[in-house]
Amino acid sequence: xxxxxxxxxxNLRKQKGLSQQQLADKLYMTRQAxxxxxxxxxxxxxxxxxxxxxxxxxxxxxxxxxxxxxxxKTSFHDKVSEYMQQDEADKDWHQNHRWRQWQYxxxxxxxxxLARYYWLLFxxxxxxxxxxxxYLK
Numbered sequence: 001x002x003x004x005x006x007x008x009x010x011n012l013r014k015q016k017g018l019s020q021q022q023l024a025d026k027l028y029m030t031r032q033a034x035x036x037x038x039x040x041x042x043x044x045x046x047x048x049x050x051x052x053x054x055x056x057x058x059x060x061x062x063x064x065x066x067x068x069x070x071x072x073k074t075s076f077h078d079k080v081s082e083y084m085q086q087d088e089a090d091k092d093w094h095q096n097h098r099w100r101q102w103q104y105x106x107x108x109x110x111x112x113x114l115a116r117y118y119w120l121l122f123x124x125x126x127x128x129x130x131x132x133x134x135y136l137k
Contacts, residue, residue, distance in 0.1 A: 004066045006040040012056045012063065013038075026055050 013023055020034045027034075027048065036042045053060045061067070064112065092098060107113050112123070 003064050005043060005064050006038055008063050008066050009034075009052065010038045012058060016056055020053075023052075023055065029050055 013020070018026075020038070021031045024031045024034045029048075033042075033044075039043060049063065051059055053063045056063065103116070107116070
């Protein structure tokens with residue numbers, strides 16, 4: 001997706017019937033700054049970009065890219081929400097108490113021990129660190 005801010009600013013400003021000076025006055029800027037934005041010599045900061053979008057009654061995305069978000073694309077929040085939903089495996093795990101079968105089955109190797117009792121490592125490392133600091137004083 002290409003950034004077409006300079007062209008969009010010029011087109012949207014003209015559609016709104018504003019001159020460079022009128023836009024500059026609304027933004028409390030100079031006409032030269034608006035001219036530089038339109039020629040692509042410089043660009044405004046993000047806060048100013050939002051102000052411009054508000055004055056031109058468009059979103060910042062339209063101002064930058066010339067298009068809105070495609071409705072088929074999902075946002076980060078939607079993806080996280082999708083992963084937070086309980087699926088059938090989760091329901092089976094909790095409703096049928098499969099976690100108890102896992103928790104109380106015999107430990108057959110060191111990795112299973114670590115998976116169940118990893119929190120003991122934190123306590124052990126903390127105690128060793130504390131005793132080491134006490135000894136070094």
